[in-house]
Amino acid sequence: xxxxxxxxxxxxxxxxxxxxxxxxxxxxxxxxxxxxxxxxxxxxxxxxxxxxxxxxxxxxxxxxxxxxxxxxxxxxxxxxxxxxxxxxxxxxxxxxxxxxxxxxxxxxxxxxxxxxxxxxxxxxxxxxxxxxxxxxxxxxxxxxxxxxxxxxxxxxxxxxxxxxxxxxxxxxxxxxxxxxxxxxxxxxxxxxxxxxxxxxxxxxxxxxxxxxxxxxxxxxxxxxxxxxxxxxxxxxxxxxxxxxxxxxxxxxxxxxxxxxxxxxxxxxxxxxxxxxxxxxxxxxxxxxxxxxxxxxxxxxxxxxxxxxxxxxxxxxxxxxxxxxxxxxxxxxxxxxxxxxxxxxxxxxxxxxxxxxxxxxxxxxxxxxxxxxxxx
Ligand SMILES: Cc1ncc(COP(=O)(O)O)c(C=O)c1O
Numbered sequence: 001x002x003x004x005x006x007x008x009x010x011x012x013x014x015x016x017x018x019x020x021x022x023x024x025x026x027x028x029x030x031x032x033x034x035x036x037x038x039x040x041x042x043x044x045x046x047x048x049x050x051x052x053x054x055x056x057x058x059x060x061x062x063x064x065x066x067x068x069x070x071x072x073x074x075x076x077x078x079x080x081x082x083x084x085x086x087x088x089x090x091x092x093x094x095x096x097x098x099x100x101x102x103x104x105x106x107x108x109x110x111x112x113x114x115x116x117x118x119x120x121x122x123x124x125x126x127x128x129x130x131x132x133x134x135x136x137x138x139x140x141x142x143x144x145x146x147x148x149x150x151x152x153x154x155x156x157x158x159x160x161x162x163x164x165x166x167x168x169x170x171x172x173x174x175x176x177x178x179x180x181x182x183x184x185x186x187x188x189x190x191x192x193x194x195x196x197x198x199x200x201x202x203x204x205x206x207x208x209x210x211x212x213x214x215x216x217x218x219x220x221x222x223x224x225x226x227x228x229x230x231x232x233x234x235x236x237x238x239x240x241x242x243x244x245x246x247x248x249x250x251x252x253x254x255x256x257x258x259x260x261x262x263x264x265x266x267x268x269x270x271x272x273x274x275x276x277x278x279x280x281x282x283x284x285x286x287x288x289x290x291x292x293x294x295x296x297x298x299x300x301x302x303x304x305x306x307x308x309x310x311x312x313x314x315x316x317x318x319x320x321x322x323x324x325x326x327x328x329x330x331x332x333x334x335x336x337x338x339x340x341x342x343x344x345x346x347x348x349x350x351x352x353x354x355x356x357x358x359x360x361x362x363x364x365x366x367x368x369x370x371x372x373x374x375x
Pocket of ligand 1: 104106
């Protein structure tokens with residue numbers, strides 16, 4: 001029944017949730033409905049409805065992430081949300097920023113670029129996918145926080161191997177030292193139940209078109225109320241106000257937006273709340289565990305994902321060292337069996353990434369394992 005709520009074409013085994021997820025039909029319908037409504041009558045009078053709709057969505061997003069509506073800004077995606085923090089904090093030459101190597105470029109290269117301009121010092125904690133425990137991972141990152149550290153920018157769940165960083169513990173450690181904590185949640189919003197108050201970060205970014213299964217090109221930036229005064233907006237346009245009364249809204253004054261898309265976000269959160277995030281997480285865990293169990297029976301498959309308790313969910317990275325060119329295999333499996341993955345062709349994280357969501361089945365996990373066995 002759930003699978004029928006997605007427009008995925010017959011025969012497609014879509015396994016690239018970590019990149020982009022299909023929007024559910026209720027989301028698409030709502031987006032189309034409001035887009036037609038907008039284009040049929042673009043007058044100010046007709047568009048007046050979008051203000052209250054956007055606020056309704058903001059309240060929904062806040063409820064979903066366990067925070068207040070005033071702490072939510074709508075961006076285009078995680079990249080824009082994270083860059084708002086990178087460029088918006090009051091930092092100066094010599095200030096230190098602690099990052100993890102497996103951050104996505106939007107939370108890594110963005111800092112490198114900004115560091116060149118401002119003279120920031122970056123401390124990049126090396127990636128260790130196959131570490132022993134969540135505590136060991138936390139200790140590695142905590143060990144990098146020093147007296148000059150002003151920002152800790154980490155990833156909740158990495159896109160490269162699905163490693164879960166212990167963000168609650170890390171954000172607590174940062175807070176105790178007066179360090180700003182920014183969490184990239186592109187791979188956790190919609191995959192895991194995310195309670196931002198419990199995580200305790202100062203800011204969090206996610207994209208609607210990934211695990212949230214919402215419309216393309218919509219994102220959420222959370223900034224905790226007391227810290228909003230410490231962020232400069234990157235873009236200022238109509239609707240910007242400095243009075244501090246609009247909460248995080250001052251970070252989304254980008255000029256004209258696709259109002260219909262933001263209205264469709266409402267159906268995004270409704271859909272996930274109807275299914276229930278604990279059920280979503282459980283299903284994703286079931287799918288990834290099944291796949292890894294099957295892969296462990298294949299002596300030619302090498303898991304790059306950490307299977308230890310608390311360290312994985314949603315993303316399975318597997319190398320097939322006997323296959324000389326993974327891109328050729330990837331193209332073949334798409335053409336012949338309709339399987340859609342993401343591939344890292346070379347390097348320490350060489351492998352095929354399989355990222356299933358609730359529209360996938362256990363049988364599909366078995367099919368993938370079998371396809372890799374025959375590769
Ligand atoms: C961990 C992580 N952060 C950020 C992004 C960027 O997301 P977007 O392209 O929606 O900005 C991605 C995309 O794959 C990601 O995996």
